[in-house]
Every structure is written in structure tokens, then in C-alpha cells.
Amino acid sequence: MVSSDLTPVDDAIDHLVGQARPIARTETVALADSLDRVLARDYMVPADVPPADNSAVDGYAVRAGDLSGEGPLPVSGRVAAGEAPGDLKPGTAVRIFTGSEIPSGADSVIMQERITLSDDGITVNAPVSEGQNIRRQGQDLTRGELALAKGTKIRAQEMGLLGSIGVAEVSVYEKLKVAILTTGDELVDPGQPLGPGQIYNSNRFTMLGLLAKAGCEVSLCETLRDTREATRSTLERAAAEADLIITSGGVSVGEEDHVRAVLEESGQLSLWLMASKPGKPMAFGSIGGTPVLGLPGNPAAVLVTFLVVGMPFIRACQGRGVITGLGERLPAGFSTESTSVRRQYIRARKSMGDHGPVVTAYSNQSSGVLSSACWADGLAVVPENEIIGLGDSVTYYSFAELLE
Secondary structure, X not given: OOOOOOEOHHHHHHHHHHHOOOOXXXXXXXXXXXXXXXXXXOEEOOOOEOOOOEEOXXXXXXXHHHHHOOOOEOEEEEEOOOOOXXXXXXXXXXXXXXXXXXXXXXXXEEEHHHEEEEOOEEEEOXXXXXXXXXXXXXXXXXXXXXXXXXXXXXOHHHHHHHHHOOOOEEEEEOOOEEEEEEEOOOEEOOOOOOOOOOEEOOHHHHHHHHHHHOOOEEEEEEEEOOOHHHHHHXXXXXXXXXXXXXXXXXXXXXXXXHHHHHHHHHOEEEEEOEOEEOOOOOEEEEEOOEEEEEEOOOHHHHHHHHHHHHHHHHHHHOOOOOOOOOOEEEEEOOOOXXXXXXXXXXXXXXXXXXXXXXXXXXXXXXXXOOHHHHXXXXXXXXXXOOOOOOOXXXXXXXHHHHOO
């Protein structure tokens, strides 16, 4: 059972996704600049791809029926890629290259490695079947069908597909504008000397990297002082210029944790405390109508909570659909000693064991140990109220797919 004070992870994700308001602002960008952007409209296929039958290999275009006779087949022409193919003369072959359009009358292409060439023509040294080595018109895309749907995140392959249908400029959603606010009087920017009781602000840079990978634009990046008024004024200022505010720290139960208190006093707090380890002191609400995702303050907890809860919310705000089928079941190369009412996300890596892939865990799973995430490639999940033994099946998520 989960404590009544803690929201189950799945319920927390459902709540955040349900509160997401997909961004409506769009812009047009050059296809070359569209990587990692999100399509703002459907793209239909204007013409067949490829537009005509073409050769899949370097070789010779023939009519298969012409090969029944004895003796070489004369070569009557040559077609390079980009040239008009013309007609195949009966009883002859045409030299052809990969990507070249198939001449009218030809129904097969013989790979050049399968023929012997002489002054009299070509002698075929392998069986020939009608249609072999021909890429048919429209085999990739057919005119009028959907090429890519609205809400698709553009990867390199989507860029290529858009190019294949002649798209030079792409309609995409504007990037989600995110304000990053790290809390704590103890925080010092890297490059400055540390005083007594001070630490370097690592969370800022973790979040900058995560948001860049997520295709977001950081509109504000500041450190909050540990006072109620400074927290309130900065949150209100951030709300006026950002689509989303993400904080780290300030959402627990300490006297200097002001983010949660300000949301309760001046905004709305709709979720606090999640049954996750790490990530328990996670908060979600809004101020000035702008959603606020309050992450924990410990460095590893910031990373895990962002990936597990923050990314589904960001994807929904970007107008993207829910990604299904993430993770894989693998044998555990680690064990746990006791159960927890919280779902545990173990910093882990997939490696090869004696009998195939296994998931191994970093030795120190403290939420303050960020080096564990640098060693790891992903997260292994220990369900609530379960103990994992060596060899037990666990779900493993790679960092790459969680950030997709």
C-alpha cells in the first residue's frame, strides 16, 4: 500500500499530463533547421515516392522474356541517374545505374556482378525473374497518403522524409519557454570560490542540459534567495514570460522551503509528495496561470524526477502524443534488502552477463550522488512493496528513451 500522504507515480504523471496545455504558437523553419522540432500540421504526400520505377542496383535493364534465346544480348543504350530513360529496344539490354529510371519495356534489372560482358553484349550467369532489382513507383510513399502526422518530433529520418516529398520549409510549434529557478542561499555559481556552508549550483546545469535535449527554450535562469518575498516575486515574474516554470529545491518541509508555500498562498498547489525514491518532495501547481513543476533539491533526484514525471508533461505541452512501449524487461544483476512504499528508480546500466544482458546498479543510490547517473545509462524500476533478487526480471529504461 502507498501512504495516504504520497501520490503514486502513475497517478502523478496522469495528473500532470491532464493539466498540460499544448502550445498553440507556430512558426515556419527551414527543413535544415527542423531537427527536434514538433510538427504543427499533418504533411500529406503530394506525389508518389519514388515518382517512377527505378533501379535498385548498377546493372542492365532487360525484358525477362528476351533471355530465353541463346547467345549474348546486345546493349542498345545507357541510362544514368537523372536522365530520361527512353524505350528498351526488343531483344536488347540497357546499361543502367542505381536510381536510374527504368526504360519503358524493361521488366527486370540484372546486377552487373551476374553478367559477363563482351563485344557482342551481355551473357547472364544467374536466374532472372520479372521485377527483380526494381524499386516500384510509390513503394515508399503513395500520393495522397499521410506522410507525417501533426505532433511528430522531427528526427534525422523525418527530415529526410520531408525532403523526399519536396518540403523545404516546415510548420512547427514554437519551442516551449521554460524558466529555471534553483533555490538556496548555499548555492554558488561554478567558477566562484566556495565559502563556509556553500556548494556549487549543479542543478541549474543538469536542467539546462535536459531542457535542451527536450527541445525547450530557457527564457529565464536564476537562483532564488531563501526568503518568501524573493520567491514570490521571482515566480510571478517568471510566470509572465514563460510557458512553464521548473524549480529545484524549496518544496520540502523545511522552514526555508518557500516554493510550496508561495504556490499555496499566491497560486495553486495541486500535487505535493510523490511515492517515488528519489523524488518524494515533488510539487506541481501554478502561479499567474503558468504551471510550476517543483523538483527536489538533491542532484540525482532532480534528474530522475525530471525524466520520470517532467518529460511526460513537457511532451504533452509540446503537442506530442503519449509514447508507449518504453523500457525492456531484463534480469537484475543486483538485489534489494527491504521493501518500500515508494517506487524506486535505481541508477543502472545494461551490460552483458554470462547468459545475456543484465541490469547492474550503482553501489550508492543516495539522491545526492550525481556521479551515479554519469556511470549509469538508465533507470531500473523496483515496484512498490517488492524485493528484487539476483536474476529477477526488472523494467529498465534508458536515459535516451526517457528523453525522447
